[in-house]
Amino acid sequence: MSGLWLKRYTRTRTLMDEIDAAQWQAAQVSTVSFMTFAGRIVIGLLSDFVKLRSPSSPVTQYLRDRTQV
Known part of the structure; x- marks a missing residue:
């Protein structure tokens, strides 16, 4: 679907504005950064939850037994 949109978009505008491209890139970088965080x-x-729930190895x-002697 995005390829079709791109074809229609490029027919109406011969060159994508640099401002539009910068805004898209900034939005993508922000999204990736937030999702990583x-x-x-x-x-x-x-x-932490799994470690607290699982028995000790x-x-x-x-x-633990050796240090309590």
Whole structure:
């Protein structure tokens, strides 16, 4: 669908304005940056949740027992 839109757009305007291109690029960069930020927050929270819910590994349990002696 976007290819069809681009063909129609280029028929009416021979050259895309540099301002339009800069605005599109800025919007795309902002979107990618925000999604990266949000993804890191969500993955971090999910990681903490899973770590708290899962039982300790045998190595962690062994090290914990050794330090309590």
